Amino acid sequence: xxxxxxxxxxxxxxxxxxxxxxxxxxxxxxxxxxxxxxxxxxxxxxxxxxxxxxxxxxxxxxxxxxxxxxxxxxxxxxxxxxxxxxxxxxxxxxxxxxxxxxxxxxxxxxxxxxxxxxxxxxxxxxxxxxxxxxxxxxxxxxxxxxxxxxxxxxxxxxxxxxxxxxxxxxxxxxxxxxxxxxxxxxxxxxxxxxxx
Numbered sequence: 021x022x023x024x025x026x027x028x029x030x031x032x033x034x035x036x037x038x039x040x041x042x043x044x045x046x047x048x049x050x051x052x053x054x055x056x057x058x059x060x061x062x063x064x065x066x067x068x069x070x071x072x073x074x075x076x077x078x079x080x081x082x083x084x085x086x087x088x089x090x091x092x093x094x095x096x097x098x099x100x101x102x103x104x105x106x107x108x109x110x111x112x113x114x115x116x117x118x119x120x121x122x123x124x125x126x127x128x129x130x131x132x133x134x135x136x137x138x139x140x141x142x143x144x145x146x147x148x149x150x151x152x153x154x155x156x157x158x159x160x161x162x163x164x165x166x167x168x169x170x171x172x173x174x175x176x177x178x179x180x181x182x183x184x185x186x187x188x189x190x191x192x193x194x195x196x197x198x199x200x201x202x203x204x205x206x207x208x209x210x211x212x213x214x215x216x
Contacts, residue, residue: 027074027086028203029112030055031103033121033144035177036093044163045096045176047192048120048144051161052091054196059089068105069093078204085203088112097143100151107152117156118199119148122176126162128184129191131198131214133159135207141172157202161195 032052033045040046056063059075066072071091078084088110092102107117115135121144126132136154139145148156166175180188198214 026112026116027088027110028116028118029088029090029103029106029110030077030118030199030203031070031090031092031099031106031120031148033096033099033119034091035096036091040177042179043177044122044180047122047161047163047195049091050188050192051120051159051195051199052089054192055089055199058196058200059087063089063091065093066090066106066109068102068109070102070106072106077200083204087203097147099144100147100149103148104151114152114155115157117152118159118202119145119156120159120161120195120199121145122163123160124163124165124172124176126160126164128162128164129187130162131159131191131195132162133157133198133202133207133211133215157207159195159198159202161191 032048034049056073059073061073061075063071063073070093073089076084077087090106092099094102121142125140135157139149166172198210201213202210
């Protein structure tokens with residue numbers, strides 16, 4: 021398979037299990053779930069220790085992109101294993117890997133798209149970068165910093181606040197739009213539109 025025929029691999033980061041489902045750290049799963057709805061399919065278990073859904077994103081026709089949507093079923097700090105296994109299985113070049121994740125250093129609901137860079141202390145990114153190197157796309161979903169002296173680990177593993185939940189669906193929808201724009205129109209166009 022040539023790189024031109026390879027699918028995109030879009031990975032939403034989170035922790036598996038119902039107790040984590042509404043956590044700030046699981047916003048990548050939320051975006052992946054919304055994209056799954058747009059594809060019109062359901063995730064299924066894959067031998068890579070991830071749930072996957074294959075389909076197309078973007079407007080129907082030549083503008084759509086073949087995509088493998090994935091939710092790693094390891095814990096966040098072990099995300100590199102499943103993501104590497106998926107990349108190898110589907111023969112996805114690194115420049116077609118998109119990781120959607122929560123980002124502490126960006127205000128709540130703000131998006132930033134970029135390629136490469138550090139992990140900023142994010143254990144999911146740390147694990148993926150250790151396995152594959154840093155040259156993949158990131159869709160960074162701002163969750164803001166913890167209030168007062170709350171430890172970061174406690175903050176990311178808490179559910180969004182009632183005030184945040186009022187706008188959460190809108191922001192998740194916008195992040196899903198940003199992923200589609202990145203796949204169809206490229207990073208520069210997506211940054212111009214969504215890097216608010």
